[in-house]
Amino acid sequence: MSTSDILRVEDLRIRYEKGRSIWGIPRYGDVVHGVSFSVKQGETFGLVGESGSGKSTIGKAILRQIPVIGGTITFDGQRVTDWPDGRTPLSYRRAVQVVFQSPRLSLNARMLARDTVAEAVAFHLGYKGSQLDGHVAQLFDDVGLPRHFGERYPDELSGGQQQRVAIARALACDPKLVICDEAVSALDVSTQAQVIALLRRLQQERGLSYVFISHDLGVVRNLCHSVGVLQHGRFTDLGSTQKVFERPKSQYTRDLLSAIPRVPGKAA
Amino acid sequence: MSDQATNTLQAPLETALADTQQKRPAFLARLLAQPSTVLALFWVLLLVVVAIFAQYVSPYDPNASSVMRRLQGLSQENLLGTDDLGRDLLSRAMWGARVALLAVTQAVLPAMLVGVPIGLFVAYRGGWWDRVVMRLVEVEQAIPMLLFAFTFIAIFGRGLTNAMLAVSLGFAMSYLRLTRAVVLAERPKAYVQAAEIQGYSTLRILFRHILPNAIGPIAVQTSILAGVAILIEAMLSFLGLGVSTGSPSWGAMLDDARRFQIQQPLLSLVPGAAITLTVLSFNLLGDGFRDAFNSDLIIPKRKKGSIPAAVAPEPDAPLTQNSTATSDAVLALNNVSVEFPSYSGSFQRVVSNISFSIAPGEIYGLVGESGSGKSMTTSAILGQVPKPGRIAGGSIVLAGRQLVGLPERQMSRIRGREIGAVFQDPMMALSPVHKVGDQMIEGLVRHEGISRKQALARAAELLDLVGVTDARNRLDDYPHQFSGGMAQRAMVAAALICKPKLLIADEPTTALDVTVQKQVLELLLQLRGTLGMSVLFITHDLAVVAQLCDRVGVMKLGELVEEGTTAQLFANPEHPYTRQLMLAREMLDGPAGKSAS
Numbered sequence: 001m002s003t004s005d006i007l008r009v010e011d012l013r014i015r016y017e018k019g020r021s022i023w024g025i026p027r028y029g030d031v032v033h034g035v036s037f038s039v040k041q042g043e044t045f046g047l048v049g050e051s052g053s054g055k056s057t058i059g060k061a062i063l064r065q066i067p068v069i070g071g072t073i074t075f076d077g078q079r080v081t082d083w084p085d086g087r088t089p090l091s092y093r094r095a096v097q098v099v100f101q102s103p104r105l106s107l108n109a110r111m112l113a114r115d116t117v118a119e120a121v122a123f124h125l126g127y128k129g130s131q132l133d134g135h136v137a138q139l140f141d142d143v144g145l146p147r148h149f150g151e152r153y154p155d156e157l158s159g160g161q162q163q164r165v166a167i168a169r170a171l172a173c174d175p176k177l178v179i180c181d182e183a184v185s186a187l188d189v190s191t192q193a194q195v196i197a198l199l200r201r202l203q204q205e206r207g208l209s210y211v212f213i214s215h216d217l218g219v220v221r222n223l224c225h226s227v228g229v230l231q232h233g234r235f236t237d238l239g240s241t242q243k244v245f246e247r248p249k250s251q252y253t254r255d256l257l258s259a260i261p262r263v264p265g266k267a268a
Numbered sequence: 269m270s271d272q273a274t275n276t277l278q279a280p281l282e283t284a285l286a287d288t289q290q291k292r293p294a295f296l297a298r299l300l301a302q303p304s305t306v307l308a309l310f311w312v313l314l315l316v317v318v319a320i321f322a323q324y325v326s327p328y329d330p331n332a333s334s335v336m337r338r339l340q341g342l343s344q345e346n347l348l349g350t351d352d353l354g355r356d357l358l359s360r361a362m363w364g365a366r367v368a369l370l371a372v373t374q375a376v377l378p379a380m381l382v383g384v385p386i387g388l389f390v391a392y393r394g395g396w397w398d399r400v401v402m403r404l405v406e407v408e409q410a411i412p413m414l415l416f417a418f419t420f421i422a423i424f425g426r427g428l429t430n431a432m433l434a435v436s437l438g439f440a441m442s443y444l445r446l447t448r449a450v451v452l453a454e455r456p457k458a459y460v461q462a463a464e465i466q467g468y469s470t471l472r473i474l475f476r477h478i479l480p481n482a483i484g485p486i487a488v489q490t491s492i493l494a495g496v497a498i499l500i501e502a503m504l505s506f507l508g509l510g511v512s513t514g515s516p517s518w519g520a521m522l523d524d525a526r527r528f529q530i531q532q533p534l535l536s537l538v539p540g541a542a543i544t545l546t547v548l549s550f551n552l553l554g555d556g557f558r559d560a561f562n563s564d565l566i567i568p569k570r571k572k573g574s575i576p577a578a579v580a581p582e583p584d585a586p587l588t589q590n591s592t593a594t595s596d597a598v599l600a601l602n603n604v605s606v607e608f609p610s611y612s613g614s615f616q617r618v619v620s621n622i623s624f625s626i627a628p629g630e631i632y633g634l635v636g637e638s639g640s641g642k643s644m645t646t647s648a649i650l651g652q653v654p655k656p657g658r659i660a661g662g663s664i665v666l667a668g669r670q671l672v673g674l675p676e677r678q679m680s681r682i683r684g685r686e687i688g689a690v691f692q693d694p695m696m697a698l699s700p701v702h703k704v705g706d707q708m709i710e711g712l713v714r715h716e717g718i719s720r721k722q723a724l725a726r727a728a729e730l731l732d733l734v735g736v737t738d739a740r741n742r743l744d745d746y747p748h749q750f751s752g753g754m755a756q757r758a759m760v761a762a763a764l765i766c767k768p769k770l771l772i773a774d775e776p777t778t779a780l781d782v783t784v785q786k787q788v789l790e791l792l793l794q795l796r797g798t799l800g801m802s803v804l805f806i807t808h809d810l811a812v813v814a815q816l817c818d819r820v821g822v823m824k825l826g827e828l829v830e831e832g833t834t835a836q837l838f839a840n841p842e843h844p845y846t847r848q849l850m851l852a853r854e855m856l857d858g859p860a861g862k863s864a865s
Contacts, residue, residue, distance in 0.1 A: 051752065051781055063465050065465070088467065093465065093466060100462065105459060106458035106461075107462075108463075108480070109459075123472075166462070172466075188637035188638055189849060189852045189856065190848060190852040193851075193852040193853075215782065216782075216856075218856050218857035219857070221857070222855070258786075261782075261785070261809065263810050263811045263838065263850060263853050264838045264839075
């Protein structure tokens with residue numbers, strides 16, 4: 001654990017409410033059992049696993065969408081898990097942002113693309129008028145979206161354009177860490193490639209760190225510096241991408257790797 | 269992690285799509301595109317104008333009686349006749365509109381102002397707030413609204429306002445329930461979560477983000493409640509509990525009409541028609557709002573003249589060179605086009621002049637990105653192009669039989685029996701309330717008339733064939749007891765149960781995990797081997813195609829741009845779009861073959 005770690009997760013344990021008995025006493029099921037990893041400044045950590053493995057749950061815990069029952073999350077020196085539930089400082093909200101899987105659902109259908117981005121800027125930075133317009137226009141430029149698309153509603157944009165709006169919103173206040181929860185899974189292959197290229201460029205320009213949650217090992221291998229492979233809420237493999245992909249320790253990771261369908265090379 | 273590939277990859281489809289993406293007509297335009305709504309809106313607006321300016325537009329004082337002119341019929345002086353005191357019916361109906369709309373305002377407006385915010389609040393806070401408030405609402409709703417009205421009148425005295433306030437209380441509860449239900453449905457959606465992660469305050473999230481998305485149902489509810497308010501006002505006034513005696517109200521007019529309607533039917537016809545038309549208009553308006561808010565629904569502009577019938581295939585349309593539609597092909601498409609009306613009313617092709625054929629035992633892959641028309645091609649083959657879309661021409665021949673233009677009755681026999689279909693999400697395709705076994709054999713029992721017992725035996729056999737262990741017992745399970753992969757196996761088994769000639773698999777592995785995807789693909793290959801079945805495999809993923817298919821067609825924006833054997837296509841892609849797709853895949857995975865180590 002070096003000082004360049006922007007995010008450190010130690011022995012994280014999360015459970016969810018399965019249901020309630022007739023007396024209203026909740027019954028719990030564990031989803032994450034003691035997971036530890038760290039994300040370095042300016043790097044990408046891949047969280048891989050199949051559905052139900054708990055990968056999205058970890059993302060939600062970092063975003064403080066669900067309570068944790070044990071372990072710690074430390075972001076930039078602050079002990080995130082010490083804050084009471086439902087009370088998250090705005091500074092943390094500015095610093096840690098999210099891009100969700102479905103761009104269509106993650107944008108408010110009744111708000112213009114521009115307003116979605118502008119709201120976040122105005123809320124956090126208090127900009128108004130031309131200063132606000134300028135900042136929003138700059139964000140549109142940064143994510144490679146023509147400015148006039150700001151005057152459209154989400155359903156008038158294609159999936160990739162919608163996802164660019166969502167990324168612009170996440171970048172509104174210059175975050176340090178972005179949780180990408182299956183951020184490209186719902187997109188077409190060629191669009192995925194473009195969004196991945198965008199994420200990589202933004203990382204280089206802004207020194208962003210990502211937690212990249214995905215079930216697509218190909219994409220993870222291509223984008224992430226280090227990887228954790230989750231099965232039933234535990235890591236079966238954890239380490240640098242190269243190490244995990246070339247010398248996987250567990251049978252589960254090997255099975256996952258062998259299941260990836262591949263395009264034959266042009267020369268082959 | 270090189271960026272070199274980034275430079276060579278141009279935005280292929282996205283830009284093309286963005287250009288075709290039309291701006292959606294605004295809400296008002298969508299509303300006004302519906303004739304019934306326009307009529308209803310016209311009537312309601314007319315009523316509002318008459319109600320506000322009653323003293324100017326009504327020909328007589330509504331209370332000016334004239335014993336000389338009692339119970340007149342239609343005449344020049346009294347357009348709609350007069351009542352038993354000689355009062356002008358038209359004038360009274362006009363003033364009655366004022367009472368009716370006042371009643372609507374008094375009942376609906378306070379209800380909305382109280383019910384909607386409380387509904388928003390309890391749904392968002394949840395917990396005890398929600399439980400306590402909802403129990404109170406349930407108690408209130410268990411008491412008949414009229415009883416409330418009577419109580420209010422007994423306590424506060426007779427009068428329209430008191431009665432309508434009682435009604436308003438009941439309406440507030442329905443607003444509260446509705447708003448709460450909408451918020452509960454919206455709350456888990458990603459856009460609300462994104463707002464929470466931005467750190468927005470609860471108030472901002474409720475009013476800026478959730479409420480605008482709840483406006484549709486609330487508007488519909490308002491319109492319907494307005495109709496109800498008018499009925500209740502009429503009812504109370506009829507009973508003499510609403511407006512003071514002699515005041516012009518539609519309900520009171522009906523009351524007055526009782527004794528004399530044999531002599532002069534107009535007495536009840538005039539207020540009766542006013543009430544019916546107004547309530548009907550409010551309900552139609554509600555329907556119109558709902559359709560206009562539903563932005564997925566295309567409301568085509570009405571055009572004079574009939575819509576032309578589906579056209580015959582153009583003889584000079586270019587044939588794809590590889591489509592040697594041999595007579596022994598299981599499925600042969602020739603110049604098939606599918607078109608949909610656009611907002612402007614003209615038809616746009618989403619599939620144009622597609623030709624390909626599938627030989628017995630062949631797995632044919634149809635690849636394309638969203639909007640390429642690949643799924644619409646499947647719908648065309650299955651005879652399920654959703655209205656108002658239609659097949660615009662071409663021929664689809666299944667084992668020598670022309671499917672285009674076949675009546676729905678015959679088509680429904682072909683589906684499931686001669687063509688089996690498997691779709692993306694097995695959990696969506698299976699009904700959650702029926703046993704898996706029953707869902708599998710439904711078609712068999714209906715189409716082939718064999719007994720349930722025999723059918724179940726065959727279903728068990730097939731479940732076993734697709735690799736579901738303990739098949740016989742699992743027939744009695746419900747879909748939620750199956751994992752995603754097992755459910756998709758069950759779907760494949762269900763598709764095979766009538767021994768179809770062709771299996772259509774539309775993105776059957778997209779919703780599945782990679783390990784499960786691998787199993788399903790292996791299953792399809794194995795089934796082709798054992799059953800000699802033909803498969804049409806629709807996917808956006810070239811990598812899946814490479815593993816599975818014998819031949820591949822690549823679709824882009826409704827056209828088949830390239831076709832060939834899988835080996836040929838991957839070794840030597842000719843069309844630039846195919847090359848772009850492959851490049852995109854390579855960019856995502858890193859150079860091919862790297863993982864072979």
